[in-house]
Amino acid sequence: MAPKKVLVVLTSHDKIDKINKPSGWYLPEFAHPWKVLSDKNVEFTVVSPKGGAAPLDPSSVELFKQDPVSVSFLENQKSLWENTLPLKQFIGRSGDFDALFYPGGHGPMFDLVDDADSIKLIEEFYSAGKVVAAVCHGTIALVNAKQGNGEPLLKGKEVTGFTNAEEEAVQLTSAMPFLLEDRVKAVGANFVQTDAFGNKVVVDGTLITGQNPASATELGEAIAKAIAA
Structure with a gap:
């Protein structure tokens, strides 16, 4: 049987603009799903809006320096994020993959939220019945993707992500252009959550979302289960 394939979209945005704080994508949120899925021989293609090196949030390296999965990923898989392909090259190619996956980090709040090519990818994968996952x-x-009928893709769906309480806990509420929880609710989704920094993964059809870094392993397992059929 041919290996399953996952298209991963990383941010190209390297800072939190208001406070000029280095940011990007968040190490364990890619490392843990990668470990779960690579152990099942899943193949990865990694893209970003600009292509080339996708910025890794340095604070995530520091905070997870005692996490063996993150450390091993950082040491051995740099080619995945240092040589990303331009995501626009993958529009029209959902048939080549089994799932689309968006790791977090604050970077996506600034570029992926309204990136037209990324939105096209999401809409294409979703309409093709492929797994669309994010953590x-x-x-x-x-949030800006649409269903075929023009309604927001997330409308009426159970969805999770980094909560307002978690943003407040890391003291970055005022530095954000908006809050993720607010934007998800604004498009008509049923935003669900557990305690701050607890593990929460939500599966609604082919849509799979995880709340925070603690949810990354279970998110990887949910993607593996969804694409195994």
Whole structure:
């Protein structure tokens, strides 16, 4: 049987603009799903809006320096994020993949939220019945996507992502252009959550979302289960 294939979209945005704080994508939110899925021989293609090196949030490296999965990923898989392909090259190619996946980090709040090519990818994958998955701030990439009838893709869906309480806890509420939880609710989704920084993964049809870094492993397992059929 041919291996399953996942298209991963990373942010190209490297800072939180208002406070000029280095940011990007968040290490464990890619590392843990990658470990779960690569152990099942899933193949990965990694893209970003600009292509080339996708910025890794340095704070996530520091905070997860005691996490063996994140450390191993950082040391051994750099080619995945240092040589990303331009995501626009993959529009029209949903048939080549089994799932589309958006790791988080604060970067997506600034670029992927309204990236036209990314939105086209999401709409294409979803309409083709493929898995569309996101974790933490990665969920923001989904809010402007539409269903075939023109309604928001997330309308009426159960969805999770980084919560207002979690943003407040990391003291970045005022530095954000908007809050993820607010935007998800604004498009008519049923935003669900557990306690701050607890593990929460929600599966609604082919849509799979995780709340935060603690949810990354279970999110990977949910993607693996969904594409195994």
